Amino acid sequence: MAVLHQESVLAMIKEFRRNWHTLCASERTTLCGADAMLLVLQLSMAENNKQRSGEFTVSLSEVLLTWKHLLHEKLNLPVENMEAIDHYEDIRRTYDNFLKSSNMLDLIDVYKKCSVLTSNCENNANISASQLRDFLSGRQSAVDDETDLCVPPSPVSEHWSQDNEKVKFLAKKIIYSYLNLLVNSKDDLALAHILNVPDRGLGREAFTDLKHAAQEKQMSIFLVATSFVRTIQLGGKGYAPSPSDPLRTHIKGLSNFINFIDKLDEILGEISNPSIAGGRILSVIKMQLIKGQDSRDPFYKAVEEVAQDLDLRIKNIINSQEGDEAVSTTDISPARPKSYAINHGTAYCGRDTVKILLVLLDEEAASAPTKNKAELLYDDENTIHHNGNSILTLFRRCKFICWKTNNWNKFWKCSSGQK
Numbered sequence: 001m002a003v004l005h006q007e008s009v010l011a012m013i014k015e016f017r018r019n020w021h022t023l024c025a026s027e028r029t030t031l032c033g034a035d036a037m038l039l040v041l042q043l044s045m046a047e048n049n050k051q052r053s054g055e056f057t058v059s060l061s062e063v064l065l066t067w068k069h070l071l072h073e074k075l076n077l078p079v080e081n082m083e084a085i086d087h088y089e090d091i092r093r094t095y096d097n098f099l100k101s102s103n104m105l106d107l108i109d110v111y112k113k114c115s116v117l118t119s120n121c122e123n124n125a126n127i128s129a130s131q132l133r134d135f136l137s138g139r140q141s142a143v144d145d146e147t148d149l150c151v152p153p154s155p156v157s158e159h160w161s162q163d164n165e166k167v168k169f170l171a172k173k174i175i176y177s178y179l180n181l182l183v184n185s186k187d188d189l190a191l192a193h194i195l196n197v198p199d200r201g202l203g204r205e206a207f208t209d210l211k212h213a214a215q216e217k218q219m220s221i222f223l224v225a226t227s228f229v230r231t232i233q234l235g236g237k238g239y240a241p242s243p244s245d246p247l248r249t250h251i252k253g254l255s256n257f258i259n260f261i262d263k264l265d266e267i268l269g270e271i272s273n274p275s276i277a278g279g280r281i282l283s284v285i286k287m288q289l290i291k292g293q294d295s296r297d298p299f300y301k302a303v304e305e306v307a308q309d310l311d312l313r314i315k316n317i318i319n320s321q322e323g324d325e326a327v328s329t330t331d332i333s334p335a336r337p338k339s340y341a342i343n344h345g346t347a348y349c350g351r352d353t354v355k356i357l358l359v360l361l362d363e364e365a366a367s368a369p370t371k372n373k374a375e376l377l378y379d380d381e382n383t384i385h386h387n388g389n390s391i392l393t394l395f396r397r398c399k400f401i402c403w404k405t406n407n408w409n410k411f412w413k414c415s416s417g418q419k
Helices: 006-018 034-053 060-074 088-101 107-115 119-125 129-137 155-183 188-194 204-217 221-239 246-270 274-290 298-321 351-365 373-378 391-404 408-416
Strands: 030-032 104-106
Touching: 006 107, 006 129, 006 351, 030 034, 030 107, 030 351, 034 060, 034 088, 034 104, 034 129, 034 188, 034 373, 034 391, 060 088, 060 129, 060 373, 088 104, 104 107, 107 129, 155 188, 155 246, 155 274, 155 298, 155 351, 188 204, 188 221, 188 391, 204 221, 204 246, 204 391, 221 246, 246 274, 274 298, 274 351, 298 351
Parallel strands: 030 104
Antiparallel strands: none
16 A cells, blocks of 8 residues: 655655755755654664663664654644653754764655745645654555455465565665765765675674764764775875774775775766766676675675666656756865765765765655564664674664763763764
8 A cells, every 4th residue: 555645745855955055054965764764763762771771772662652752743743642752852852963963854854944935835845744744654545556456475475575575675775875875975874784785894893983983083984984094095104093093903894895985986076977877886886785696696686676776767867857957056066086086075076966866865765664663673684695783783882882981971972973
């Protein structure tokens, strides 16, 4: 069954992008869809529990209860009949800080920003607060899809189908995370998904060390990693990290990761045609993910399928935009030479391709919420394929390190994602 108001949500996002220059500071601000909103809320609640009880954890029932409260409170819908949420203001503050430091807006932020535009804009967006709540909650329309009338599959075929859907979901999440980080290098959530995908030897310890360094220097995780690798590459032996630097043990993996992102960023700067550049970026990501994999492996097939689908969608977006007036992008500089194609907050290149990728990412942000919340929030992301950890597991390790410093100011910054 279709999720209610999905088309209206996408129309609202398009209205936001048309007026981005009056609604946010940067065109590269990315949007946080329903699933990402829930992940950020989970991290915010776990951090609050850590501060109060010493355990960076939170139950699924607590997350879902607070999720319902957040949707109503943030949309200014009635909450008087809902169960009270302990320390909600602290949770909400941490949630907002995480989004701000990651240069992200959630869909409720987008709705609120569109609401301050002219009445003509509001009519174009054509969605109410209650309708947006229904969408984010995953409420479905009453009209069944015709396929629902078919004979139910056998247990074996149903299990096979579920496994394949899970692998495809994983491949899609990874590829989208690479695209998110390419567009918005401050997105720590996207970086956490792909830092060790494929396996670069950058597991929980590496993420913890990077996060720790990021809060010390008040920088994004990606910029910390970039600065560390660039200093070694350009400075030579005289700029080698000190023996006490925790990042020293991760030089190989971090160099591999940053060099790969550089390769993607160079494509942005060197290829002016968005269709060709988008296809090349997807191809490079695909080859990185399936390198050394068996072609019969479900993950191999899923990556190929997702990359092909996204390439087609990029071409469709470009075709649909032909003849339209170009959207103003006054704060984005022209493409830069290859030697300066470093993806961080001050280097913008390949603006036409970035704009197309933003449309693709916006469409993903308008995707229906995942039905299985437990799998989204607590699953270890199918470690068979890339030796990953769940987002909660990665950030839990970081909180533990900060807790042991007994420095509450540092702890709060690290926990909340503040840079």
